[in-house]
Each structure stands twice: as C-alpha cells, then as structure tokens.
Amino acid sequence: MTESPLPWKQAIECEALRGPSSSNLDNLPQAEPISVSSVWQMESPETADAALEGKEGVFVYRRDGHPNERSLARKLAKLNGAATAMVTSQGMSAIAATALALLKPGDHVWVASELYGKSVQLFTKDLARWGIGHQAFDPNDEKQLQRLADSNAKLVFVETLSNPRLRLAELDKLAAAKDAAGSLLVVDNTFATHLICRPLDHGADIVVESLSKQVNGHSDAMLGMVATADAEIGGKIRDTLSTFGMASSPLDCFLTHRGLSTLAVRLERACNNAMELALSLRELPEVQQVDYPGLSEHPQHKACLGQLRGGFGWMLTFQLGTNWEGVHRLFHALSPAIPFLPSLGDVTTSVSHPASTSHRGLTCEGRKALGITDGTIRVSCGIEPKDWLVNQFCAAIQRSAQLK
Numbered sequence: 055m056t057e058s059p060l061p062w063k064q065a066i067e068c069e070a071l072r073g074p075s076s077s078n079l080d081n082l083p084q085a086e087p088i089s090v091s092s093v094w095q096m097e098s099p100e101t102a103d104a105a106l107e108g109k110e111g112v113f114v115y116r117r118d119g120h121p122n123e124r125s126l127a128r129k130l131a132k133l134n135g136a137a138t139a140m141v142t143s144q145g146m147s148a149i150a151a152t153a154l155a156l157l158k159p160g161d162h163v164w165v166a167s168e169l170y171g172k173s174v175q176l177f178t179k180d181l182a183r184w185g186i187g188h189q190a191f192d193p194n195d196e197k198q199l200q201r202l203a204d205s206n207a208k209l210v211f212v213e214t215l216s217n218p219r220l221r222l223a224e225l226d227k228l229a230a231a232k233d234a235a236g237s238l239l240v241v242d243n244t245f246a247t248h249l250i251c252r253p254l255d256h257g258a259d260i261v262v263e264s265l266s267k268q269v270n271g272h273s274d275a276m277l278g279m280v281a282t283a284d285a286e287i288g289g290k291i292r293d294t295l296s297t298f299g300m301a302s303s304p305l306d307c308f309l310t311h312r313g314l315s316t317l318a319v320r321l322e323r324a325c326n327n328a329m330e331l332a333l334s335l336r337e338l339p340e341v342q343q344v345d346y347p348g349l350s351e352h353p354q355h356k357a358c359l360g361q362l363r364g365g366f367g368w369m370l371t372f373q374l375g376t377n378w379e380g381v382h383r384l385f386h387a388l389s390p391a392i393p394f395l396p397s398l399g400d401v402t403t404s405v406s407h408p409a410s411t412s413h414r415g416l417t418c419e420g421r422k423a424l425g426i427t428d429g430t431i432r433v434s435c436g437i438e439p440k441d442w443l444v445n446q447f448c449a450a451i452q453r454s455a456q457l458k
C-alpha cells in the first residue's frame with residue numbers, strides 16, 4: 055500500500071467512510087451485510103485449527119469473532135494507529151477483559167482518581183476480590199507521577215478526558231512514568247475518540263473505548279473496543295474475551311460501523327456546540343462553574359491545546375449551587391427538548407446527573423473529593439443548531455431558578 059499524501063486526520067476520516075473491506079462475492083456491496091450465523095462449516099480439521107489460531111478471514115464460532123466484528127475492528131485498528139483491535143459486547147467488557155487478561159493475584163494497579171463509576175468499581179472492588187491491589191492517583195500531580203515511576207505498578211488506567219469533570223490525562227508524561235515503572239498504560243478514550251486524540255501515538259500500550267457512545271452516536275447499540283500496538287497483548291485479550299463470553303453482536307457492529315462513517319461530521323458540530331454552550335453558561339449568575347477543556351480557565355487548557363486535535367470534545371459539566379430538587383426542576387424545564395439521559399454521545403443533546411447515575415456507587419465524601427456535588431450536571435452536546443441549543447439551556451436555567 056502506498057503512503058497517503060493526506061494529513062493523517064483526513065486520511066482516517068476517508069478510511070472510516072469506505073464500505074465493507076472484504077467480501078467473498080465477485081463485487082463488493084456498498085452496504086455492510088449483517089452476518090447472523092453463530093457457527094461456520096469447517097472444510098477440514100486443519101482449517102478449524104488455523105482459524106482458532108487466529109487466521110484472518112476464516113470464522114468458527116461467533117464468540118471468537120464474526121464478519122461484522124472483523125470489518126469494524128480492522129477499521130478501528132487503522133483509525134487508532136494500532137496493530138490489532140477487537141470489538142467487545144460493551145465498553146465495560148473491553149475494560150474488564152483487558153484487566154483480566156493482563157493481571158494476576160498480587161499485582162498492583164494505579165487508577166486515576168476520577169473515572170467512570172463502573173471503572174472505579176471494577177478496579178477498586180471487583181478486582182480486589184481477586185487479590186489485585188490498587189492505588190488511586192492524580193495523573194496530573196508531578197509528585198504522584200514520580201511515585202508511579204518508582205512503583206511496582208503492573209498496569210496504569212486513566213481516561214483521556216475524565217468523567218465527569220473533564221480533566222485531561224497528559225499522556226506523554228504518564229507514558230514516561232509508566233515506562234520507568236515497567237508497567238502498561240491503558241487509556242479509556244471514550245470522551246475523545248480517535249479523531250480528537252490517539253493515545254497509542256502518545257505512548258499508551260492499550261486504548262479502550264465505549265463504542266456505545268459517540269462512535270455509534272445514535273443510542274441504539276452497545277459495544278466496546280480494545281486496540282493495541284502489541285499483537286501478543288492483543289492475543290491474550292482476545293482469548294479472555296472468548297473465555298468470559300464478551301463477544302459483540304453482529305447487528306450492533308453493523309449499526310456502529312454505520313455510525314463510524316458519519317463520526318467526523320457529527321463530532322465537529324457537537325464540539326462547536328459544546329464550546330458555544332460552555333461560553334454562554336459561564337455568563338449565567340446561576341452557574342457556579344463550567345468544566346470544558348476549550349475554556350481558557352480550564353486548569354489544563356494549554357495541555358489540551360497540545361494533546362487534543364480538531365476540537366475539545368462534546369462533553370461539558372457545570373455546577374449549580376442546588377440540591378436534587380433543584381436539579382429535578384431544571385431537568386423538568388429542559389424536557390422534552392433536552393432529555394435526562396444517563397448516557398452520552400447521541401446526536402441529541404442530553405443532560406445527566408453524576409451523583410444519582412454514573413457516580414452513585416461512590417460515597418458522598420468520595421464524590422466531594424472529585425468535585426461532584428448534588429448540583430453537578432453533565433451535558434452531552436448533540437448536533438442541533440447552536441443558537442437553539444444555547445437558548446434552551448439559558449431559558450430553562452433562569453425559569454427553574456425562579457421556581458425556587
């Protein structure tokens with residue numbers, strides 16, 4: 055294959071647009087066919103053996119891979135600059151399989167103190183039952199990075215942009231610390247996607263992502279991704295996915311493959327909407343703080359300019375000095391135009407409430423330490439016209455404040 059003359063971002067956008075990458079017909083269909091078979095006929099024991107060893111293009115049993123999974127995963131590997139990628143049943147199975155494949159009792163994991171609530175539960179509670187220790191740390195504290203460099207950490211887990219306060223994990227610095235410790239850096243890239251940041255380019259060993267979010271983009275499929283530059287690590291994770299039964303569904307792969315082809319245009323619009331909304335919300339007296347990487351007051355705005363490309367993301371978080379009742383009033387005022395949706399990355403803008411949904415598993419003190427209060431509201435921006443969107447929020451915030 056010849057080198058593309060396009061800058062990498064344009065080249066990967068074009069890659070995402072192309073139709074199916076392989077077919078056993080004489081000419082390619084433009085739309086990806088959905089392959090529902092759970093098992094494939096084997097020509098001989100040799101064929102079965104080679105296929106189960108990972109030979110490309112031959113399938114055995116859906117749990118070990120299927121045509122819709124392979125064509126999506128092949129594309130995702132290229133887009134993420136990885137040697138290999140796998141599509142899993144959900145974002146959580148991508149994270150769980152990575153941990154289960156690479157850790158054993160007695161190992162120690164360093165996990166960012168601010169993460170999606172289920173990831174916190176996995177690393178601090180569930181893996182602890184398997185004898186795997188953990189250390190919570192702030193990826194942006196130089197002293198803690200030095201301690202990480204001197205530690206015996208087997209694996210380091212962070213989110214590119216954290217859920218929900220949108221703190222950036224500065225990956226080049228983290229990669230230097232994990233190299234010194236001889237550990238593996240796993241980055242959850244759900245709040246960025248490969249178009250905004252490619253963690254493998256910054257020294258990460260493995261990138262995981264919930265494809266249920268922006269890559270699919272329509273809240274109608276659940277999938278996860280694991281991608282790595284190390285084929286041996288990829289093989290271990292693939293075995294774990296099969297043993298633990300974490301395979302993807304063909305229909306969900308089909309839908310997500312379709313979502314991937316419009317990701318670049320959706321993302322550009324959603325990032326612009328998030329920037330406009332962040333700028334407008336910070337002018338409102340009712341809003342105490344806005345967390346958005348594109349704002350100059352974001353504590354890592356400069357680092358974001360260096361690490362994020364093509365936008366600062368579609369997620370923003372703001373603080374209202376109120377309790378659950380005040381949040382309920384606001385959500386009622388926003389509805390039905392802006393739904394309360396405990397998810398993110400849809401074409402429709404939505405709001406969520408971390409204290410009662412994604413971070414409900416943490417104690418009140420645990421949430422407070424992360425700056426998550428009862429009045430913390432997370433917004434996932436969609437692709438609506440920006441003036442309409444800003445008006446919906448400003449009017450609803452003012453209306454609900456008057457109802458106090």
Ligand SMILES: Cc1ncc(COP(=O)(O)O)c(C=O)c1O
Nearest residue numbers: 144145146170217244264266277
């Ligand atoms: C940052 C992050 N990682 C992982 C997940 C889990 O993904 P899934 O819901 O596809 O299991 C989520 C879900 O919200 C998330 O926000």
